[in-house]
Amino acid sequence: MSTISTTQTIPDSALDKPRTGTWDGGNEPFKASYGKLMMWFFLLSDAFTFAAFLTTYGLIRHRYAAFDEKIHGAFKFSTDYWPVPDKVFNAFPGLHGMDVPLGFVALMTMILIFSSVTMVLAVEAGHRMDKADVQKWLLWTILFGATFLSSQAWEWSHFIGGHDEPTIMADGTRFFGANLTMNQYGPVLFADLFFFITGFHGTHVFSGVCLLVYCFIATTNGTFEKRGHYEMVEKVGLYWHFVDLVWVFVFTFFYLV
């Protein structure tokens, strides 16, 4: 392309110039680049997907009775009511048999918030065209993201494997852990929603880590430096913060409420 255009002499007046009129595309009402706007609208649609998941959780949780000590007595896993999250998620790696309610999920939340901070630091370094700093903070973000994913893998394997004490099911059998059709914690849909919601979030984190690895490679190769801006890091940053944002809601509705 460039060789053709340089060998021919086209008069300036014949060249297609970007239009600048208000209704010709010269107006930029949002003062944001095309890529960033599209990322925002993608995230909006993704927010609807996650909201649908969490609303489904709300619907199904309200369809079942809530645990009440006065009616049901001391807490035990039962399909009669929705399980209390502190009793289900109370294991911590390396502390076998100890009751650490929500301890591990607190750690996971901290890891994700921290990864968000290192992500902003990478974006900030990009604004300053500081290649070394972008690399450093992207690496930290990848590390925290991968740690979060590993934590989730542990959380899943513990959820699937089950607690030390089995639950006696309605037909008298002893059952440990959970799958899509049976679980020891409560109504079948409790485990299904756990797998779908945290799984869908985990898939997002995984995609985020892949994008970050791409950004790191491109930064290292100097692609963004040559391009003159680190907007790609900024766009991936928006996605990454969104994933953190979703976790904030998953954490509240799945683990706290």
Add this chain to the structure above:
Amino acid sequence: MANHVNTAPAHVGEIPKPNTGWIWKTFFVLVGITALEFVFVFAMDPSTLRNSIFIILTIFKAFFIVAEFMHLKHETKGLIWSIMIPMALLIWLLVALVTEGNAIGAAVDNIVS
């Protein structure tokens, strides 16, 4: 190429000093709110009040992530509204379907008993 971002000429020489104070401030706010949530989860028995506290704290956290980390607070009004207004639909969705869940529960329990 008109759509490309402010293609500022590649810098020559000095890289400016980082300005990260606001980032760490937001971080401590987020950690503080999360810590507060943990206080409530153990200090209070489950109730509508406790759930409301959690939801309010969550919205606070969401505000800080979206406004500061995602920089939405510093975008134009038009962009802010085009993201926020569709979100209002979700409040309706949530209220409608949670109510529906209570109704389904009541109906099913009636059939069973």
